[in-house]
Amino acid sequence: MTQSHTSTNKLSATTVWIMAIATGLSVANLYYNQPLLAELQREFGVSVKDVGIIPSLTQVGYALGMLFLVPMGDMFERRKLIVLTSGAVTAALLVAATAHSLWVMVVASLLIGLFTMVPQLIIPFAAHLASDENRGKVIGIIMSGLLIGILCSRTLAGFIGDLFGWRVVFYFAAALMMALAACLYFMLPASEVTYSGSYVGLIKSIGQLVKEEPILRESAVVGAMIFGVFSSIWATLIFLLSSPHFGMGAKEVGLFGLLGAAGAMAAPVVGRVSDKKGARTGVAIGLGVLALSVLILWGSGASIIGLIVGIFILDFGIQAAHIGNQTRVFALRADARSRLNTVYMFSYFMGGALGSLLGSYAWNTGQWQGVCVVLSVGTLIAILAFWLGRNSKPASQPTQLPG
Incomplete structure (x- = not known):
């Protein structure tokens, strides 16, 4: 396998921030539909359960893209891949904007996620360019952009949708x-193969990585669970806040995204903790904060203050655990970072898809308390996987991957 000798001096502060901004603007595509679900339900004349397929299929598409497209970041020049996939997602967004049935929107949502x-091309690229001493900090900055993009996308979509209609959002x-x-x-700088x-x-070498690296397997399970929790609450919050007790709309729900965006500002701090104290410490802190937030949310089905506090610290906890996980994963093999990212992020977003779907079903059957059951189970599984992996170490003599 050909090793890259890209110099870390290519990763200037300006480049890091460009990557962070691009990551945030791009990932927003996956979440524009969430505050618009009530409008889409009325537009297509379907049930809450049926409209819940839209965010779920978006996450499934994203997971499939990570499995079959992102690994090519080790094989081809990333900048060209970025341009090609950006063109493809533009076409999918236009299909969504012109959709006149639920199933056209579902197909468009799957393609939006896929492209x-x-x-996921930028994050391993940045990790590859960063020095070992600063990798956690760099990942933290870029993850700030990603989380702000995720959360502010809801605010932006809520405002645009409220003023101009949901089609204008796309x-x-x-x-x-x-x-x-x-x-x-x-x-962006050119990347090396x-x-x-x-x-x-x-693609075959991805399975080999999973087989050989116990830290990768542990991080994948933890990541899937924490993002499932995140997606469960954001896929159902619109239905809680639009209920007669609160009487809010898409615009007000979008404002809740600003809570998490404020918490994302702490991401570089979490990254520095991972660099100095170890990435596993960052994961532990994140899971502890996440558990606390779920307890708060259990008692906040009728309290706007409780929801604000619970969602703010939930987003912070998930961010901390996610950065710690990624720092651990990218440290495993320098020559396979796109594929390592594929394994972790495929699991992460499949967990998100499952969380969106289970959250919608839980709301349909048990309202807010049903959603909180989903949050609790996901958090407990993440903590258990983390505890069981406490003695995991990188493969001491990894097999040479094909290529």
């Missing part, structure tokens, strides 16, 4: 992706 690959996103692709082509084999060999 929103910019974040037209706006398509225009943004076209402009972003042009900017990144000229502003670290894999010289076939595409089939590339």
Whole structure:
């Protein structure tokens, strides 16, 4: 396998912040639909359970893209891949904007998820360029951009949807992706290839990584559970806040995204903790905060203050655990970071898809208390996986991957 010798001095502070902004703007595509679900339900004349398929299929598409497209970041020049996938997601967003049935929207949502690959091409690229001493900090900064994009996307979609209708949200996103692709082509450094084999060999080597690296397996389970918790609450919050007790709309629900965006500002701090105290410490802190937030949310089904506090610290806890997980994963093998990212993030977003689906079903059957059961089970499984992996170490003599 060909090793990359890319110099870390290519990763200037400006480049890091460009990557963070691009990551946030791109990942927002996955979440524009969530505060619009009530409007989409009325538009297509379907049930809450049926409209819940839209965010779930978006996450499934994203997971499939990570499994089959993101590994190519080790095989091809990432900047070109970014431009190609940005063009494809632009087309999918335009299909969503013109959809006149639930099933057209479902297909468009799957394709939006499939081609929103910019974040998962940028993150391993940045980890590869960063020095070992600063990798956690760099990941933290870029993850700040990603989480702010996730959370502010709901605010933006809520305001635009409330003022101009839900279709304008998707037209706006398509225009943004076209402009972003042009900017990144000229502003990002070229990447170097670290894999010289076939595409089939590339995909096969992913299974080998899973088999050999226990830390990767542990992090994948923890990541799936914490993002399942995150997705469960954001897929159902619109229905709680639009209930007669609160009487809010998409615009007000979008404002809740600002709570998590404020918590995302702590991401670089969490990254520095991972660099100095060890990434596992960051994961432990995140899971502890997440458990506390779930307890608060259990008693907040009728309290706006409780929801504000619970959601704020829930987003912070998930961010801390996620950065710790990624720092651990990227430290395992320098020549396979796109594939390591594929395993972790595929699990992460499949957990998110499951969380969105279970959250919608839980709301349909048990309202807010049903959703809190989903949050509790996901958090407990994450803590258990983390505890069982307390003695895990990187593979001492990893097998040479094909290529």
